[in-house]
Amino acid sequence: MSAVPAPSPDGPPPPGRRQRLRARWADRLALPRFAFWLLSRGAVLLAMCAALYVLNGFLIGWAHAYDVLVGITSPAAVCPQWCAWPLSLTGWAAIPAIIGAAAGYVITEQIQAHHARELDDVLNELRRLAEPPLPPSPSSGGDA
Template sequence: MSKGAFRNVTVWLALFGLPLTGIWATVMAIASQHLGWGKAYEIMVGISSPVGSPEPGWAWSVSLGGWLFVPALVGGVAGSMIGGRMDRRRSQDTDEIKNEIINGFETMGRP
């Protein structure tokens, strides 16, 4: 993994990931107080439905967060890492990439 890819991930996490995670942790902590930790977790991952919950506002918040926030966080980190790798590859000359591929196959050996 290149240093450039980690640099992009670090910037993304600092600007977006940490604030969103803090907000999500706060919502989960408050919802856990109202619903109970087990029930809040089950609603977040989709095991239980938020319909019919004694605290529907918190239940729906946890449910929507589980469907929207968690995939966005994972996708953002993955996208930043992949983007860094692509930027690094684009800056390389085509002959450099071909030589890397050829040398990689030569070091693997032949069956």
């Protein structure tokens, strides 16, 4: 017969760093839509924009990179242009799209939070309220 070890009075050992990270990564699916988008897709897009800005900062200078990003300076006016054009397009199209997507998610969540009742429930209540009131029931007791 094999001996079964007695359970430890302290309980199971605490989870390691790897198990905690795995649990945190799995918990992201339970986040609200905006937080999930921000952690999954938004973070990737923002990291790519930041990497492009840093690359341009080293190649054309930080002030020129900022001016190209916000559209003050044309990417044709800086050298090298091969890295300034993607930065300019990022500042012109990608950054407003990211901000618009984030605002859209926030607004959608706020609208959905205020939809407390279904349309059918509201219509049924309105129909019930529109019906004429029932006549009062005759009282069983006599008046003296």
